[in-house]
Amino acid sequence: MSTKQVRAQYTQEYKLEAVRQVKAGQSIAVVAKVLGIPKASLGNWVRQDAKGALSGAGDTPASVTAEQMELARLRAENARLRMERDIAKKAGGVLRAGHAARYAWIHKMRRQYPVSVACEVLQVSASGYFSWRRRRQSDRPGPAGSYSDEALLAHMRAIHAEVKGEYGWPRMHKELLARGIRIGKERVRRLMQQHGLRARTKRKFVVTTDSRHSLPVAPDLVQRRFIPEAPNQLWSGDITYIATDEGWVYLAAVIDLFSRQVVGWSMQPHMHASLVKEALAMAWWRRRPAAGLIFHSDRGSQYCSHEFQDALKSWGMRSSMSRKGNCWDNAPTESFWGRLKTASLYGRKFATRREAMDAVLDWMAFYNHRRLHSSLGYLSPMQYEQRWHAAQRKKAA
CATH class of the missing domain: 3.30.420.10 (Ribonuclease H-like superfamily/Ribonuclease H)
Structure with a gap:
């Protein structure tokens, strides 16, 4: 079947989950990007959900009542609270660091969360953040310049919190380079070791599989060849x-x-x-x-x-x-x-x-x-x- 002739369809679970993330405080643009769906489609689902039509709850009300206005206010307040909880959860490591690391985290996440909300949750002032950003722009070194250990550590703590402690020094080095921060591998390793920034170690987890059945079993077509030449193969x-x-x-x-x-x-x-x-x-x-x-x-x-x-x-x-x-x-x-x-x-x-x-x-x-x-x-x-x-x-x- 030609892909031009088939209109995209999504499961009910997929639609409801996408709408739930928007209602939790994420922007339509961010949720659409994360889930890989058109912004227009997600916008339609959000509007349908507001009318009760996404889950078949009914038609659009003829007018907005006082009760509905209060419900909308409560929903907005709840979305704000969820956003604050989400910021606190993601930035937990930064909260234990200094202001510079918090400002760096807020700057990185500014397109996902409002700066004012992130500043409030991380217990810094918005004016302090914007002052930090101005200093950062004016003091940024050129291609041959270098950052102080304190400045580098602020960036590394922010990254460490963003990636949930997953990166050891090799990935941290690559991440810093990707962000335009020129630094040697040995310096990254030394700073991480000195300041206790370690990657979480892998642990063994049990994943159960019930293969005790009489259903037909397919042959192994892969034979551990896990490197296809193109996507969707x-x-x-x-x-x-x-x-x-x-x-x-x-x-x-x-x-x-x-x-x-x-x-x-x-x-x-x-x-x-x-x-x-x-x-x-x-x-x-x-x-x-x-x-x-x-x-x-x-x-x-x-x-x-x-x-x-x-x-x-x-x-x-x-x-x-x-x-x-x-x-x-x-x-x-x-x-x-x-x-x-x-x-x-x-x-x-x-x-x-x-x-x-x-x-x-x-x-x-x-x-x-x-x-x-x-x-x-x-x-x-x-x-x-x-x-x-x-x-x-x-x-x-």
């Missing part, structure tokens, strides 16, 4: 789980192994086949791959189910499965789970499923757009893919 998928006080929340993800980008996901309180099917549906509608794509997974009953296999066939995909009990046959996805849990979940206790889902979504947005991969030449998945597409256009010109 080889995807991998898996399921993991997160504990909350309300019970488990299960996460299914779909990763394009060309750029290691998360292209589809679904989070539910169950492990039924619909969980992995919803993640695949999101990936397909976002990417529209040509027929022949290989989808690689373990032998879990969800992936072997007739429901999921029928979905693969309907979209022209080929199923591939790893050997029984061999995690190395799906190593990229296992590695992704390790990064997610080490950076975002380990040591945290979630009162609700919603809280856990927010933490996962926050990290996946960072992972796709910002996290530097050594295997991708220290680019993020989105940057790596964008550069590949630019190179293809240049070749075709």
